[in-house]
Amino acid sequence: MDALVTTQWLADELSAPDLRILDATWFLPADERDAAAEFAAGHIPGAVHFDISAIADHASPLPTMLPSAEQFAAQVGALGVGDGDRIVLYDNSPHHTSARAWWMFRSFGIATALLDGGLVKWKAEGRTLERGAASPVPRTLTARFDPAGVRTLDQVRANLDSRAEQLVDARSTARFNGSEPDPRPSVASGHIPGSASIPQRDFFNPDNSWKHPASLRLLFEDEGIEIERPVVTTCGSGVTAAVPAFALHLLGHPAALYDGSWTEWGADPSTPKATGAA
Structure with missing residues (x-):
């Protein structure tokens, strides 16, 4: 199947x-x-x-x-x-x-x-x-x-220095750049530094079907993501982050997902936050 x-x-x-x-x-x-x-x-x-x-x-x-x-x-x-x-x-x-x-x-x-x-x-x-x-x-x-497909806050924090894995954020552009406040009052606005922004809705055709693999690949490449290199996906609470992860799966390149995502990162006063475009 x-x-x-x-x-x-x-x-x-x-x-x-x-x-x-x-x-x-x-x-x-x-x-x-x-x-x-x-x-x-x-x-x-x-x-x-x-x-x-x-x-x-x-x-x-x-x-x-x-x-x-x-x-x-x-x-x-x-x-x-x-x-x-x-x-x-x-x-x-x-x-x-x-x-x-x-x-x-x-x-x-x-x-x-x-x-x-x-x-x-x-x-x-x-x-x-x-x-x-x-x-x-x-x-x-x-x-x-299988822990290979899951990332924790500490792993994502360590990656800020190593840059071994690329980060893809599936939230809306407004949530990513901080122009729209997070819906949770205790969570800051913005994104994890170094992330690329690819809203999850961009992966779909008007009839709700997935875009053609060539178009999916372009979504990543247009944001500077090299799909042959490791990718970690993130979003608000780890739900829509699975959309780019599945897209990468269709392209033959497994990705990991940061389960806590911005709900965890944005609420932690010790984590760095970025605003504006990627």
């Missing part, structure tokens, strides 16, 4: 016994939308809701942080996902949150695919929807944490 599958491919595979479909739609409080209610109102047949707020490290003061492998395996296994399944992720969020779910699975050594265009494209094509809550049968899932 490819990392990016089409709506037609998924429609043809819906009845496959080893296929598991997860709706990873998630919203910020400012969106004033209820992901669980929207799932119940209409989702791809056979899908279950993957809540990135619930499947998170609740001992951390930061939102949506990666949980332990044991917690991930237990919660996702309860959604009916087991070893050997083919897993397809999609969302209906302006933040393209299925990419975050993809990164979470990848961090635990589990391959998944994203549905190109998500629920937006599926609905635009007039495809079948299912309503109501899902009732999955729990299965056993094995998860093993």
